[in-house]
Amino acid sequence: xxxxxxxxxxxxxxxxxxxxxxxxxxxxxxxxxxxxxxxxxxxxxxxxxxxxxxxxxxxxxxxxxxxxxxxxxxxxxxxxxxxxxxxxxxxxxxxxxxxxxxxxxxxxxxxxxxxxxxxxxxxxxxxxxxxxxxxxxxxxxxxxxxxxxxxxxxxxxxxxxxxxxxxxxxxxxxxxxxxxxxxxxxxxxxxxxxxxxxxxxxxxxxxxxxxxxxxxxxxxxxx
Amino acid sequence: xxxxxxxxxxxxxxxxxxxxxxxxxxxxxxxxxxxxxxxxxxxxxxxxxxxxxxxxxxxxxxxxxxxxxxxxxxxxxxxxxxxxxxxxxxxxxxxxxxxxxxxxxxxxxxxxxxxxxxxxxxxxxxxxxxxxxxxxxxxxxxxxxxxxxxxxxxxxxxxxxxxxxxxxxxxxxxxxxxxxxxxxxxxxxxxxxxxxxxxxxxxxxxxxxxxxxxxxxxxxxxx
Numbered sequence: 216x217x218x219x220x221x222x223x224x225x226x227x228x229x230x231x232x233x234x235x236x237x238x239x240x241x242x243x244x245x246x247x248x249x250x251x252x253x254x255x256x257x258x259x260x261x262x263x264x265x266x267x268x269x270x271x272x273x274x275x276x277x278x279x280x281x282x283x284x285x286x287x288x289x290x291x292x293x294x295x296x297x298x299x300x301x302x303x304x305x306x307x308x309x310x311x312x313x314x315x316x317x318x319x320x321x322x323x324x325x326x327x328x329x330x331x332x333x334x335x336x337x338x339x340x341x342x343x344x345x346x347x348x349x350x351x352x353x354x355x356x357x358x359x360x361x362x363x364x365x366x367x368x369x370x371x372x373x374x375x376x377x378x379x380x381x382x383x384x385x386x387x388x389x390x391x392x393x394x395x396x397x398x399x400x401x402x403x404x405x406x407x408x409x410x411x412x413x414x415x416x417x418x419x420x421x422x423x424x425x426x427x428x429x430x431x432x433x434x435x436x437x438x
Numbered sequence: 439x440x441x442x443x444x445x446x447x448x449x450x451x452x453x454x455x456x457x458x459x460x461x462x463x464x465x466x467x468x469x470x471x472x473x474x475x476x477x478x479x480x481x482x483x484x485x486x487x488x489x490x491x492x493x494x495x496x497x498x499x500x501x502x503x504x505x506x507x508x509x510x511x512x513x514x515x516x517x518x519x520x521x522x523x524x525x526x527x528x529x530x531x532x533x534x535x536x537x538x539x540x541x542x543x544x545x546x547x548x549x550x551x552x553x554x555x556x557x558x559x560x561x562x563x564x565x566x567x568x569x570x571x572x573x574x575x576x577x578x579x580x581x582x583x584x585x586x587x588x589x590x591x592x593x594x595x596x597x598x599x600x601x602x603x604x605x606x607x608x609x610x611x612x613x614x615x616x617x618x619x620x621x622x623x624x625x626x627x628x629x630x631x632x633x634x635x636x637x638x639x640x641x642x643x644x645x646x647x648x649x650x651x652x653x654x655x656x657x658x659x660x661x
Contacts, residue, residue: 232646236639299649317537323621323638392648398546408647415546416459423455424631425615426522
């Protein structure tokens with residue numbers, strides 16, 4: 216969508232970007248050539264207020280019609296542009312254990328334009344094996360292969376004790392962002408972005424909501 | 439910590455609860471009988487402002503000393519109490535595939551007081567098998583077993599097309615919260631809490647940060 220000025224979408228906070236990801240899930244389920252989607256429907260599905268949805272979407276430019284709603288296709292395009300996923304992203308995955316295999320099978324990545332194009336492991340018994348249509352390569356090849364594969368992102372599914380060494384190798388190989396599943400705090404150069412998925416935090420958040428019942432049930436993380 | 443009034447911690451927003459989880463990771467790495475932890479150190483490690491950390495921790499009650507910092511042990515206890523993880527939580531896991539196995543091996547759960555005490559799968563070839571010290575049971579046994587095991591939480595690692603049926607079975611069996619890894623939007627009764635981990639969203643957030651560079655690099659999701 217060329218109606219979104221770059222400066223505007225750059226000002227999105229991380230919290231707003233996360234909400235946009237959720238709105239996109241909701242809009243993607245909507246019939247693309249059907250009725251307009253209302254902010255109320257999105258708000259209900261995602262669990263934030265109607266006003267928050269309207270504010271977030273207003274920040275993307277002139278979308279939707281008052282009292283009518285948003286065109287699903289146009290809205291999906293605008294959100295993808297704002298998030299930077301209106302183009303494919305190429306990623307390598309390091310650590311072909313249970314979690315790595317689960318991610319390779321995960322259809323959601325490809326559906327959102329993320330393609331895993333290289334697999335690496337330090338275990339010599341895994342190197343050379345075929346997993347989900349890719350051949351596992353040695354981590355020692357990362358330096359050369361990331362550039363050859365033109366991979367921008369690295370997915371780290373190695374044990375905590377080797378995560379740092381592998382992250383450093385990915386950085387040296389030139390990736391621009393790392394999705395880290397290892398339960399460690401990684402220190403990376405500022406130019407490389409890091410998202411850490413700490414699965415225990417998700418369980419903690421669930422426990423928090425169960426413990427505190429309805430008062431915490433509605434998302435109150437609005438801005 | 440008995441200094442935290444229940445009403446106060448109930449007023450925590452989900453965003454604040456998420457930040458507390460991150461502070462807890464940082465504090466847990468600190469020597470427990472060592473020097474006090476400063477809000478600045480926590481802020482730097484987590485990537486939010488010093489003021490935000492101080493505000494969040496002030497909401498937990500009288501902690502820390504101005505100009506000195508927080509006692510690591512006291513702070514960890516206060517955060518655990520506020521989040522409701524100052525007691526163990528019992529969970530069952532449904533779907534013993536790659537992701538389920540990865541979660542069973544994940545040491546972070548037990549470290550934070552989450553214990554997976556029952557495994558269920560619909561695949562008859564998996565039922566009866568021993569996985570990580572537990573015997574896989576049939577999903578048809580969920581109704582009786584959740585109560586027997588006194589499980590409060592369910593972890594859902596089944597494919598998207600069966601997630602709804604299994605979630606309904608978990609709800610009927612009496613769990614109070616579900617951690618859902620299936621890429622579907624579940625509709626549950628209001629009394630049952632739901633946290634959905636959408637792994638593609640994590641990759642989207644990484645792409646967003648890479649795309650927009652430093653402007654999005656600092657967490658700006660402050661309240």
